[in-house]
Amino acid sequence: MKDWWIYKGDRSTDRLGRLGAHRPPWRSFDGDIDERYQVPSLDDDRYRSDRERGAGYIVDEREAELVNSALYLRRPLLVTGVPGVGKSTLAYSIAQDLGLGPVLRWPITSRTTLRDGLYRYDAIRRLEDANLKRLEDPAATAVPAVTASPGEAIGKYLQLGPLGSAFIPTERPRVLLIDEIDKGDLDLPGDLLTVLDEGRFDIPELARLAEHTPTVAVGTDDRGGKARITAGRVSCRAFPIVVLTSNGEREFPPAFLRRCIRLTITSPSREKLLYIIEQRIGREAAAAADGENGIISAFLKRRATGALATDQLLNAIQLRLAGAWTAPEDLGRLTDATMHVLSGPDAT
Template sequence: MTPFVSHGPDARDGYIYDLAPDLQLAIQVALATDRPLLLSGDPGSGKSSLAPFHARANSLRYYEHVVTSRTQAADLLWTFDSVRRLGDAQTHRGRLNDGAYVNPGVLWWALAPESARTRGGLLQDVHRLDPLDRFHHQEHRTKGAVVLIDEIDKADPDVPNSLLVPLGSQEFTVAETGTAVRREPDVAAPLIVITTNGERQLPQAFLRRCVTFTLPSPTPERLVRIARLHLDHAGVPLDAETVHLTEALADELVRARENDGGGRGRPPSTAEYLDALHACRALGIRPGHPRWPLVRSLTLAKSPQQDG
């Protein structure tokens, strides 16, 4: 697989994930039933990281679409550049090829990559590489795919309902060109991972058509295991002092979550545990250090924002 290089604390490069047996079974059930896997859980609990990990571990193409309040269901299937077409119509003679103004979305590429390259046969095969595959596979490498639809609860409630038919039948029609898109015979059914933070209730009809799994709250043992995976990937020696730090921070995070019983703030997550670990290692701060309370408040025990 071609290396995918990404920088920043939330790389989504698929290299590291602590895959629990229950979550592995949920993936297997989703694949066996050909249903989307709907993941819920606290922000920062690892929902969005599962899809790239599964793709990289199984040499699959990987696509993601981050949902916003302005996302429409069609955006995951295709978009049509009507503004550019109008401009070209005013300056060119002759009939325009509408295929030149169609941009396949993540589900089109996942279900029918050959059709996506040629816009359903309207264009010559000029897109030899898949532009939306984040891992940049060569076209002959794989016929399977993973699609991440991230934070679907941010969208209007009509969006999940509008996805029911294309997700269920794995086919749709491009309105502007009449192109019928369906899963190609030699393409394996994709694993579609959909995440929700629970900010908005999803339609019951949509929930019935998903395999649902809620990521559990972190335990000290799992936090330490995740820390070891990250440190090992970074080439950091796991000496006694580092191991003690991972354990102490795990205990601190669990206490911070337990002390948030009032529900006024969001409980700290796995992502914030890793932030605290990286900060302590970089700055040479350990629990008991004079600056530790401030580091703790900056990473693990964040106070709710005040109005004003």
């Protein structure tokens, strides 16, 4: 481990203070912090799976160097690799290691738009609730009544998405996982540029009310979270740690790529596989899987013909622990059942 690293993968000490001392002048953000807004803690039992997923990631030196480069430069980290090598888990490892709260995850599909990640406004539900209220109290339309302010009324139906929640101004950055961005529309990477460059975005529905209701409380992507937005604008203070994953299925525009730190995660070596098994399942399981005729050797031999995911190896080991295909002559049947090649000449 190197002295300049902030992220080390071991959660040994709080090292985030270095970010403030080494802020690039061109990546400075000044959003006003709302002291009432609280980022959930990963120690909360509701986020136990996030905590365990992050703690189980094994980071190597090259990965740590590029993650830390992205941290210092306040730039997104574009992580590429075959399915199952731990691209998404890296984001959980960063959040766990630096104590930054639950990961804000934005899964991308072919229909995803930028607004999906920023916020959702349920105008239809708002209209339905208004109609229901009139039906329950017909006199309400004829007799003026004390009602909530326009801002309070609309805030009930507006919720920040994972991207929008990542830009809520806080002292410490949030970790945002934009998962499988290569599945999105061709325009999505370009649409992201302005938000990622400026560290802010506007919500027109709230901006129109700013003169009468300057501050509005809205929901966030955290469970039960609330944030106060002023003048319809969300501006970050600490730029989020943005991890974008890609399976390498397509190229991205040069304007997008030049703003990213790029990391390609390669398939783990035998030594790293042993360490992963030891951390995830146990030392005895790792020892049993090793050897010239062990499951790891079978996995590496099959991986030489096409891409395999590490969790396929873990599945095979778990089956043996459950008493399935434990005889030496059953190894071939076990690999056939659990280690289908994902890509390459032998993929089906």
